[in-house]
Structure formats: structure tokens, C-alpha cells
Amino acid sequence: MSAQMPVSEVNGITPFQQMLSSCSGAIITSLLVTPLDVVKIRLQAQKSPFPKGKCFVYCNGLMDHICVCENGNSKAWYKAPGHFTGTLDAFIKIIRREGIRSLWSGLPPTLVMAVPATVIYFTCYDQLCVALKSRMGRHSEVAPLLAGALARVGAATVISPLELIRTKMQGWGPTLLRDVPFSAMYWYNYELGKRWLCEHYNTREPTFTVTFIAGAVSGSIAAVATLPFDVVKTRRQVELGEQEALNLRAQAYPSTLSVMRKIVAENGATGLFAGFLPRLVKVAPACAIMISTYEFGKAFFNKRNKERAVPTLQSSS
Incomplete structure (x- = not known):
């Protein structure tokens, strides 16, 4: 991969291979x-x-959704037996008492929603970014910002109906208000940072460390x-979720x-800016793991495609 993500990099792999990379x-x-x-x-x-009817937000850095307590603390993945003195203590005691698999008890709903949303989002971004760069000429540096925003709108539009069927509390508008600016800033700064790091480390191809x-x-x-x-989105989700769980008449939105x-x-x-540190601690590693894994997957398929093309060229000559 080159430092500036030229068209040849994206065209070097098929959309299906891009989807496989983003899926992995x-x-x-999610696992990490x-x-x-x-x-x-x-x-x-x-x-x-x-208590019964209380809502809380479950978020693993890829996506979030509201969970409603139906019978107090009866669901295993947020039941609270024993006493934890801190994060490390909780890890140790949960593994000892309930087994290591309990640490992934919140994984199924994540895989159901986050994987298809991520596949659509990342594949759309790459395709849009290449198309925009080829048309924007000297303004091509802005392409990641526009592509990121458009890809997020597309992914949210496709996935939102599925989320609404499942919970009726997510909402398309509040999601876009947070995620579209996030996506635009993220991709613009990512491409800029990746290019700068490649120049700093004097490498033409961004390494796993650079992308991470x-x-x-x-x-x-x-x-x-x-x-x-x-913060606004979370508050609105929780309030609407608790109203619905307690069968209260919904107030004006x-x-x-x-x-x-x-x-x-x-x-x-x-x-x-409530929850500043928890959000940062969760989002930063999630973004780093996701993008570096995605770029690694694309590089793998690109190399594989080039190696397959060599015997074909040799045989034709």
C-alpha cells in the first residue's frame, strides 16, 4: 500500500475482498x-x-444499543455477584467464578448488528473515496472527509430499520448527528496521519504500526x-427506553x-462531556484495531492478487 492510498490500491482488490477484510x-x-x-x-x-425497566447503553466501540432490564439483574452478562474492587479484580473474579466465556456474554447482539454495518460502511468508504479523488482534482485531500460522511449515512440508513425492528429506540436522526461528523473527522485525520507517519518513518507502504x-x-x-x-443521544435513548419498558405514554420527542x-x-x-474517559478508552483501541486489521486484510488480498497475476502474464507471453 502506498502512503496516499492511490486508486491502484483499491482497484487491486475486489469489493468482495474489501468486505471480507472489514468483516474480519x-x-x-468485537472479540477484543x-x-x-x-x-x-x-x-x-x-x-x-x-431495577426492572431501567435502561443502560451497551457499546463496544463499533456500535451501541439500549438494553432494558426485564427482571432486575437477572441477565447473566450484567448480573453482579460478589464484590469487585476494580476493573482488574472484576476480570479475575469473573473468570474464576463464571468461566472465561462470560467475558463475551455481550457478543451475540454485537455480531448481529455491528458486523453487517461495518462491512457496508468500510466498503462504501473505499469505493466512494476512490471515486471522489478521481473527480476532485487538486481538492482530492477533502475526499476522505466527504466519503466518510456519505458512507456513514448509507450504512446508518441500511442498518437503522433493522435496529428499529429490534429495539424501537435507536432512531436514525440522533445516530447521524453523532456518527456522520465522527466519520468525516475520523477518515480525514486518519488519511492525513497515515501519510505523515509514512513520511516520518520513511516508508512507502504504511505498516501495521502506522495504521494502528x-x-x-x-x-x-x-x-x-x-x-x-x-451524551445527548444516550440520554434520549435511555429516556425513551424506560418510557417504553414501563408502558408510559411517550412525551414529545x-x-x-x-x-x-x-x-x-x-x-x-x-x-x-460526561463520560469523556470511558468513551476515549473504548473508542481509541476499537478504531485502532478495526482499521489496522482492515488495512492488513486489504494488503493481504492485494499481494495475493498480484502473485496470481504473475503466472498468468508469464504464460501469456
Whole structure:
């Protein structure tokens, strides 16, 4: 792969191979990050037990969704037996008492929704980025920003109906308000950071380390910049989820601006950045693992295709 992701890199592999690369990346990311959120929710349940009808957000860095407590703390993946003194203690005690598989008890819903969403998103981004770069001429540096935004809109539009069928609480609009700016900033900074790191390390092809660092940094920047929208989205999801779980009459759907004003009035401007560290700790490694795995997969298929093409050229000559 070249430092500037030329058209030949993307054309060097088929869309199906791009889909395989993004699928493997989503699965690996889910496997590595899910235990962190399972432990976080167990610690949260211990500190403040979830009563029936209470909602909480489950997020592993790839996507998030609302979970409703149906019978108190009866569901295994957020049940809170014993006492945990911290994250490491929770990891050790959960593994000892319940087995290592319990750390991935939140994995199935992630795989059902996150994998297809990620495959659509990453494949669309690559295809759009190449098409936009070829048409934008000297303004091609902006292509990742536009491609990232458009790819996120497309993925959210396709996946949102499936999510609505499952929970009726996600909503297309609030998702776009957070995820489209995130995606635009993420891809723009990622491509910029990857190019800079390649120049810094004097390498034509971005290594796994280069893509990992670029993914982590760009993901961190986007996560911090869009945190207020994440706070608003989470609050709206939780409120709507609890209303539905308790069979309460739904109130008028508040606008994003009105929710922001309410948060500022109650908690000050810092309230819009609540959960800063947990979001950063989760999103940064998820972005780094996902993009580096995806780029590795594309490089693998590109090399494989070139090796297959050599005997064909030799035989034809």
C-alpha cells in the first residue's frame, strides 16, 4: 500500500475482498473490546443495581444499543455477584467464578448488528473515496472527509430499520448527528496521519504500526469532538427506553438543542462531556484495531492478487 492510498490500491482488490477484510476486522475488534464493556457494566450494576425497566447503553466501540432490564439483574452478562474492587479484580473474579466465556456474554447482539454495518460502511468508504479523488482534482485531500460522511449515512440508513425492528429506540436522526461528523473527522485525520507517519518513518507502504497509531489518534480526536452529541443521544435513548419498558405514554420527542440546553442547565457545560474517559478508552483501541486489521486484510488480498497475476502474464507471453 502506498502512503496516499492511490486508486491502484483499491482497484487491486475486489469489493468482495474489501468486505471480507472489514468483516474480519469487525469480528476481531468485537472479540477484543467486548470484555471491556462487559466488565464496565458489571461494575456499574454493582455500584447502582439496575431495577426492572431501567435502561443502560451497551457499546463496544463499533456500535451501541439500549438494553432494558426485564427482571432486575437477572441477565447473566450484567448480573453482579460478589464484590469487585476494580476493573482488574472484576476480570479475575469473573473468570474464576463464571468461566472465561462470560467475558463475551455481550457478543451475540454485537455480531448481529455491528458486523453487517461495518462491512457496508468500510466498503462504501473505499469505493466512494476512490471515486471522489478521481473527480476532485487538486481538492482530492477533502475526499476522505466527504466519503466518510456519505458512507456513514448509507450504512446508518441500511442498518437503522433493522435496529428499529429490534429495539424501537435507536432512531436514525440522533445516530447521524453523532456518527456522520465522527466519520468525516475520523477518515480525514486518519488519511492525513497515515501519510505523515509514512513520511516520518520513511516508508512507502504504511505498516501495521502506522495504521494502528493513525487509527487510534484519529478515533480519539473524533470521539472527543462528537462527545456532546453522544451524551445527548444516550440520554434520549435511555429516556425513551424506560418510557417504553414501563408502558408510559411517550412525551414529545425533544430536539437535540433542547436536550443540550437541559444538560447545561442541570450540570453546566461540562455535562456535555460526561463520560469523556470511558468513551476515549473504548473508542481509541476499537478504531485502532478495526482499521489496522482492515488495512492488513486489504494488503493481504492485494499481494495475493498480484502473485496470481504473475503466472498468468508469464504464460501469456
